[in-house]
Amino acid sequence: MTTETSLLLPLIPFVPLLAALFVALGETEEGGRQAAFVLGTVPSFVLGVILAVQTVAGGPGGRPLILTAWGGFLYADVLSALLVCCTFLVVAGVGIFSFGYLRHDAERGLVTGAGSKLYYFLLLVFSAFMAWTLIISHLFFMFLVIEIATIAVSFLVATYKTKYALIASFKYNLLVVMAMLFAVMGAVFIFARMTTVDPTLSRIHVLEMGKLTSLLPASLALTIVACFVCAFGTKGGMMPFHSWLPDAHSEAPAPISALLSGLVVVVGPFGFARTVTLFAPHYSQVVVLAAALGGASIVIGILLALVQDDLKRLLAYSTISQVGYVFIGIGLGTYLGVYGGLFHAVTHLLAKALLFFCSGAIIYRLGLRRISDLGGLSRKMPLTAACFFAGCLSIGGLPFFAGFPSKYTIVLALAKAQLWWALAITAFAGTLTLAGLVWAGYRVFWGEESPKVAALPAGGRELPLSMTAPMLALGAAVVLLGVYPQALYPVLDGSVRSILGLVSLEVAP
Amino acid sequence: MMTAEGALLVFVLSLSAMVFAVFAVETRALVTSTYWYVAHSCCLIFIYVAYGLYARNPYLFIWAGLCGVNTWILPFLVGGLRYTAKRVPRDERATRLPTAIFAVTAVAAVLAVRAYSSLTLVPAGSPIDNLDREVGLNLLAAVLLFAYGIIVLLTQRHLFKLAIGLLVMTAGAHLTLVQMAPGFFTMVEIEVLTKVMGTVFAMLYAARLLAERYLTADTALLLAGPEGHGEEEAQPGGASPAGRAEHAGVL
Numbered sequence: 001m002t003t004e005t006s007l008l009l010p011l012i013p014f015v016p017l018l019a020a021l022f023v024a025l026g027e028t029e030e031g032g033r034q035a036a037f038v039l040g041t042v043p044s045f046v047l048g049v050i051l052a053v054q055t056v057a058g059g060p061g062g063r064p065l066i067l068t069a070w071g072g073f074l075y076a077d078v079l080s081a082l083l084v085c086c087t088f089l090v091v092a093g094v095g096i097f098s099f100g101y102l103r104h105d106a107e108r109g110l111v112t113g114a115g116s117k118l119y120y121f122l123l124l125v126f127s128a129f130m131a132w133t134l135i136i137s138h139l140f141f142m143f144l145v146i147e148i149a150t151i152a153v154s155f156l157v158a159t160y161k162t163k164y165a166l167i168a169s170f171k172y173n174l175l176v177v178m179a180m181l182f183a184v185m186g187a188v189f190i191f192a193r194m195t196t197v198d199p200t201l202s203r204i205h206v207l208e209m210g211k212l213t214s215l216l217p218a219s220l221a222l223t224i225v226a227c228f229v230c231a232f233g234t235k236g237g238m239m240p241f242h243s244w245l246p247d248a249h250s251e252a253p254a255p256i257s258a259l260l261s262g263l264v265v266v267v268g269p270f271g272f273a274r275t276v277t278l279f280a281p282h283y284s285q286v287v288v289l290a291a292a293l294g295g296a297s298i299v300i301g302i303l304l305a306l307v308q309d310d311l312k313r314l315l316a317y318s319t320i321s322q323v324g325y326v327f328i329g330i331g332l333g334t335y336l337g338v339y340g341g342l343f344h345a346v347t348h349l350l351a352k353a354l355l356f357f358c359s360g361a362i363i364y365r366l367g368l369r370r371i372s373d374l375g376g377l378s379r380k381m382p383l384t385a386a387c388f389f390a391g392c393l394s395i396g397g398l399p400f401f402a403g404f405p406s407k408y409t410i411v412l413a414l415a416k417a418q419l420w421w422a423l424a425i426t427a428f429a430g431t432l433t434l435a436g437l438v439w440a441g442y443r444v445f446w447g448e449e450s451p452k453v454a455a456l457p458a459g460g461r462e463l464p465l466s467m468t469a470p471m472l473a474l475g476a477a478v479v480l481l482g483v484y485p486q487a488l489y490p491v492l493d494g495s496v497r498s499i500l501g502l503v504s505l506e507v508a509p
Numbered sequence: 510m511m512t513a514e515g516a517l518l519v520f521v522l523s524l525s526a527m528v529f530a531v532f533a534v535e536t537r538a539l540v541t542s543t544y545w546y547v548a549h550s551c552c553l554i555f556i557y558v559a560y561g562l563y564a565r566n567p568y569l570f571i572w573a574g575l576c577g578v579n580t581w582i583l584p585f586l587v588g589g590l591r592y593t594a595k596r597v598p599r600d601e602r603a604t605r606l607p608t609a610i611f612a613v614t615a616v617a618a619v620l621a622v623r624a625y626s627s628l629t630l631v632p633a634g635s636p637i638d639n640l641d642r643e644v645g646l647n648l649l650a651a652v653l654l655f656a657y658g659i660i661v662l663l664t665q666r667h668l669f670k671l672a673i674g675l676l677v678m679t680a681g682a683h684l685t686l687v688q689m690a691p692g693f694f695t696m697v698e699i700e701v702l703t704k705v706m707g708t709v710f711a712m713l714y715a716a717r718l719l720a721e722r723y724l725t726a727d728t729a730l731l732l733a734g735p736e737g738h739g740e741e742e743a744q745p746g747g748a749s750p751a752g753r754a755e756h757a758g759v760l
Contacts, residue, residue: 177708
């Protein structure tokens with residue numbers, strides 16, 4: 001492993017923080033805030049891409065490259081770089097989509113000028129602290145920045161300040177803090193054991209976790225795994241720690257639901273990959289635990305999704321189901337499993353953000369989100385219909401859509417690990433997911449035209465450009481990754497090598 | 510290594526912290542509940558100071574100082590516990606369920622530990638390496654406090670009490686840290702302190718808004734109550750009735 005100092009690393013969270021300060025303190029109109037938002041997220045995305053290119057290229061002799069800054073306090077391997085890119089891509093998409101969405105809410109009197117200001121400020125703060133989460137090497141500080149990002153998201157969930165939104169926000173805060181306390185306990189157990197071996201140890205470096213896992217006694221290691229599973233399972237919305245997720249998704253504005261499903265839950269698998277996965281090669285119980293919880297998440301999530309009448313709630317339960325695939329893959333601790341898990345995290349992020357944008361588009365035009373109130377929308381909103389189906393088919397795992405190669409990789413990994421029961425669950429739930437989402441899409445877009453949809457004026461522009469552009473970009477990405485999944489191979493391969501390299505495993509695919 | 514005298518003092522203080530935590534949760538008047546929480550927090554400060562003195566660990570004095578700041582800010586700052594307690598209706602529907610469950614859990618934990626290892630006041634060697642042979646009473650008390658926090662979070666319905674439960678759980682985590690990882694306190698304290706304070710203030714803000722609009726902070730009443738003040742129309746599309754029913758079951 002080669003390490004190099006990088007000046008770009010501290011800049012990545014600094015840019016959105018600066019923009020957040022401008023939004024908070026500047027006396028600008030809506031346009032000024034929007035410009036600040038774009039200037040706060042797009043440069044960080046570009047910096048993330050540069051990081052990814054540097055880390056994928058590797059060090060001398062093709063060895064994995066770790067970029068560091070501030071004496072190793074910040075680091076970036078390929079996985080961090082990949083997720084930094086995803087973070088700013090999704091946040092930029094969410095922000096741009098919100099330009100039109102929030103203006104519409106303001107016209108309806110749902111959001112005030114101050115509310116809009118707070119919205120963009122919190123979005124920028126979230127993106128900065130999400131970036132910190134991905135690049136901070138000190139395990140305890142990682143938990144701290146996760147928590148600050150959580151507080152920002154909880155305020156975003158409560159944007160409308162309705163009864164249910166406030167309760168959802170309260171619950172989200174409460175459960176995530178509880179989860180992070182479990183993570184702290186897990187880290188303390190590691191620290192307590194390691195200080196008996198090395199009394200000079202003063203902190204736990206994320207990249208040194210792999211070395212520590214083999215030094216722990218089995219009973220302690222499994223206790224630590226249980227703590228981390230509780231922590232990152234809650235953050236990722238995995239069953240049975242998922243209860244914050246449907247409420248937060250359904251009560252937040254649609255763009256924030258996209259952020260939650262696309263990005264916030266990714267912190268769970270990221271933390272899982274940095275901690276629990278490193279125990280998997282040494283303890284077979286970890287693999288079984290991850291597969292069992294992931295399997296339960298997949299099946300129960302999709303079954304609950306199928307009975308929902310609220311479109312956003314349906315998508316939220318589908319997220320619980322899809323996150324199960326990610327946890328199963330990453331929990332396997334094999335090259336193929338971790339590759340599939342990370343790949344599915346990325347494809348799900350794109351597809352689910354797209355689906356929530358589509359639900360936002362429907363709410364924007366009609367103010368409705370109950371499936372039973374909708375029907376025959378495809379004639380009035382053809383673009384949204386096309387994007388929605390692209391998202392559904394991707395989540396369902398149909399060939400030529402992004403979800404197919406990622407799910408297929410996880411299935412292959414399960415077969416290779418001979419976890420046939422888990423494979424059967426994923427196959428069964430995959431079919432249900434495809435059928436359920438397509439059925440929901442059919443009822444919304446092709447079913448019998450409801451009176452409210454019939455009253456919608458035909459013709460004219462379907463949505464503002466600021467809402468159409470992110471939807472089209474995500475739709476194109478979902479199809480592109482389905483047709484050409486190799487596009488992500490260098491980054492995913494580097495990420496897997498980076499994770500498994502920490503436990504000195506053979507990483508030949 | 511801590512002396513038997515110091516360990517006994519810490520144990521007595523831990524028990525006091527636990528009793529005050531129970532009072533903070535059980536008291537229906539929220540302002541009184543805040544003062545019980547302050548008493549609970551003061552016990553924590555004394556524990557850190559006692560640990561610092563007996564274990565000769567200077568980090569613990571810093572930690573005690575930070576806990577002191579925490580003890581002042583959380584209850585007494587604008588937006589904190591007392592401020593919220595004055596603006597939120599009292600917990601009329603409080604049950605004794607969390608404490609009953611906790612009592613059973615505590616007895617079961619003591620019996621389980623006694624069955625597999627011995628309970629000692631001062632464990633020999635590192636607490637983490639000896640768990641199969643001997644368990645320190647102080648460690649058990651810390652873990653039980655953590656467990657009580659979880660039980661409160663799972664059984665209480667009043668938003669203010671949920672915030673108290675979270676703080677009790679955090680206190681349990683702190684005390685466990687003291688037992689298990691001496692020498693690493695400042696970083697952990699800063700982390701836990703900042704995190705929980707920010708979150709608790711955010712949670713109390715939500716509780717005040719809800720109490721202001723719906724005149725209760727009891728989630729059971731909030732979720733069962735009528736659609737107050739036309740607020741639901743604020744949500745584009747409105748939440749579905751099925752979704753609302755699920756809310757009631759989850760929190």
